[in-house]
Amino acid sequence: MQDDAQSILSPETMAHESFNSAAAAVDRLEALYSRATQFLSDEFLRTVSQGHPGRRLRAYYPEIRITINSFDKVDTRLSFGHVSGPGTYATTVTRPDLFRNYLIQQIELLIRNHGVSVDVGLSDTPMPVHFAVSGSAVAIPQEGVMNFSLRDVFDVPDLVTTNDDIVNGVMTRYDDGSAPLAPFTAQRVDYSLARLSHYTATDPTHFQNHVLFTNYQFYVDEFESYARAMLGDAASGYTAFVATGNQEITSPDGVLQTFTKMPQMPTYHLKRADGNGITLVNIGVGPSNAKTATDHIAVLRPHAWLMVGHCAGL
Known part of the structure; x- marks a missing residue:
């Protein structure tokens, strides 16, 4: 998708889909995630070999959303697999392949405990290119190696937003009014996955x-x-x-x-x-x-x- 106003090239926008099957929802998350990482990997290799593309290149993390309209099915005795009250809840997702079993378990409980479907689609959170190519043979050069700044073309990790505000109780609402559905955002998870490889x-x-x-x-x-x-x-x-x-x-x-x-x-x-x-x-x-x-x-x-x-x- 070409955004002329911002001069940003991204994969084609796809509408959110509703799922009553946790496994199908995770399949969709994996497909969206794979498409985003493949786009960034391909464009990064092309940029390294051919130079500055003349525009920004961006892909977005997938997300899960769930909307609850009533207290009727809210059971506050549950320790997980439910939300505490009516509203829309959302979370960005990374590495759905790694977290597949966990995601299926949690989504199944949400669907069962609240009697509603979950929506899966693209979020508005850009995926840093470093995390998109992590674990592959592609290496990100240090700043200054290329004849232009990587930040001018790709999104990079942002430590300002890669934080523990959700688990610390500091952030209770996103800008769109939805509440966090998970304790960690996709960027925060990706950052930790990269650090674990480094430290261990x-x-x-x-x-x-x-x-x-x-x-x-x-x-x-x-x-x-x-x-x-x-x-x-x-x-x-x-x-x-x-x-x-x-x-x-x-x-x-x-x-x-x-x-x-x-x-x-x-x-x-x-x-x-x-x-x-x-x-x-x-x-x-x-x-x-x-x-x-x-x-x-x-x-x-x-x-x-x-x-x-x-x-x-x-």
């Missing part, structure tokens, strides 16, 4: 629903020993063990490379096919690491996390 040297796709934190190496050693034992037990339900650098073994005698330089918070994952395995994060020394780790892992919506070791009581 493992991909967010490996993180499991149960998270342990420690700052003692011997707990890491014991965890690896336990993981190898579980991989040797066909009845354990565990399928793989992932270590630094996304090294993955599926047998108890699998070989893992050791590194002389480790990431800031080495992380290990004992995986189950349904994601209900265990992740161990060695946060090292200092409360700042603990806060950083929990701030970013929170966007993955784990079922539980626990600190093990002497410092667990502090």
